[in-house]
Every structure is written in structure tokens, then in C-alpha cells.
Amino acid sequence: MGNQNLEGSWIYCDRCHGKLLKRLPNGILHFVFGKSRNSDGSLSKRSPIDMQIYGSLKIQCFRWECRHTNIVNFFPPVILPNEK
Numbered sequence: 001m002g003n004q005n006l007e008g009s010w011i012y013c014d015r016c017h018g019k020l021l022k023r024l025p026n027g028i029l030h031f032v033f034g035k036s037r038n039s040d041g042s043l044s045k046r047s048p049i050d051m052q053i054y055g056s057l058k059i060q061c062f063r064w065e066c067r068h069t070n071i072v073n074f075f076p077p078v079i080l081p082n083e084k
């Protein structure tokens with residue numbers, strides 16, 4: 001898809017393979033979580049937690065049946081042709 005590079009790519013939980021966070025094209029990790037409501041009570045498209053992370057992190061899967069600890073490295077696990 002043409003716009004996949006603009007939106008970044010998903011990083012999934014090692015155990016349950018649920019979506020955790022996104023890696024933006026510039027390498028920054030983007031974490032969005034939770035739902036908020038508008039003043040009229042309807043569900044908002046915006047989330048109360050929206051943060052960008054420049055670096056590695058350890059994140060526990062937020063699915064209660066999983067709770068697996070995932071380690072997300074800042075450098076993507078990509079092997080470039082000249083590193084083989």
C-alpha cells in the first residue's frame with residue numbers, strides 16, 4: 001500500500017500477536033491507548049493516551065489474558081543487504 005509508509009508499521013505482541021504500538025517511518029515509536037468521550041457522551045476518535053517514544057522500551061501486553069512482557073528495540077529488527 002502506498003500510504004503504509006506514512007502511517008508506519010505495527011509492532012505485535014510476541015505471544016498473542018495483538019497490536020501493541022506503531023513504528024513511524026522516521027523510527028519513532030507511537031503508542032495510542034484508550035477511548036475518550038465527547039461532551040455529548042459519544043465516543044471520540046481521539047485517545048487519552050497518545051505518546052511518541054524515541055528509544056527502546058519494555059511493554060507488558062495490555063490484554064489481561066496475555067500480559068506478556070515485550071521488549072521493543074529502537075533499531076528495527078531489519079537485516080540490510082550489506083549486513084548479511
Ligand SMILES: [Zn+2]
Nearest residue numbers: 013016061066
Ligand atoms: Zn499479548
